[in-house]
Amino acid sequence: MLSEALLQRLTATPLFAVALTLAAYLVAMALLKRLGRPPWLPAILLATVLLTGALVLTGMDYTAYQDGARWLTVLLGPATVALGMPLYQLLPRIRQLWRPLAVCLPVSAVMAIVYALGIAWLMGAPGEIIASLAAKSVTAPIAMGIAEQIGGNVSLLLGALLITGVAAIAFVSLVARLMGITDERLIGFALGVNGHALGTVRAFEIGSTAGAFASLGMSLTGIFTALLLPLAWQLLS
């Protein structure tokens, strides 16, 4: 633990928080390369475990860290906008497959929410938790906007995204095997729709077709959910 006076000096500017974040991220990347990138250990999970460890060791409290890290998180706005570029590049594929997509995507995106919230509700989870879990299959930058709109907790949502992503990677390969599905397009799309960015990274490991379909599934799920979930939430509550 650092002394109170030193911590106060270091947290006077955001630079310490930014340095800790960059260091944890880069160390995690280097470690993962050594470990051969196991699919059950997403980079973001390892990086945040390291970062949490660093915060505990230095004795910096989370709100002070969060204040400094705003220098980084403010970039999430333009980074979300930047996703419009890969979306534009996917437009030809959307045109090619619009019929199966137009049916599958809304059903899948809605059912992903209904299943999870139904289970949480049956188990008596309070409203704030339910609101935090609602966007669990949506890619993080879009999901954070949705959680803010419907009054969920952003940190819990991000934790839920991690668990969902890892679960989706495991279940897609399991269910595809059980159903005898080998088509990379289907596997990729299912990974993107259910497992957002984590599933998409996994799909690119399977192959570039799977990866492209995962990006497509991820973008469309994100847009569909962002446009309709907050509205549905307002109407229902």
Add this chain to the structure above:
Amino acid sequence: MPALNGFLWLLLCWLAGELIVYYTGIPISSGVIGMLLLCGALAINGGVPDSVAAAAQPLIAMLAMLIMPGVTGVFFMIDELAGQWTAIMLSLVVGTLLSVFTTLWLLKRLMQDDHAE
């Protein structure tokens, strides 16, 4: 620096999103609106200018790092959520299993129908 030029375009799309949210009151985040605006602008332009790609690519590559501060928060909430973890884990894991099954089953049927025609 073409990246700065591209970054300004991203910021303008985001600001346009803010204005749309402010004036219409629609419950959508300005980032998502900005993303759709950027996609539309690129479609009208008929391609991705180098400056936009130079700003967008590194930002997208950095996304995992940008959400780290938020994810870290969940480790500081573990006590706060005591007693809720079973519900949270079950809803996420079982919910994801069911939704994966739904997606794959639907896709398999739809793609078959598409080929049959």
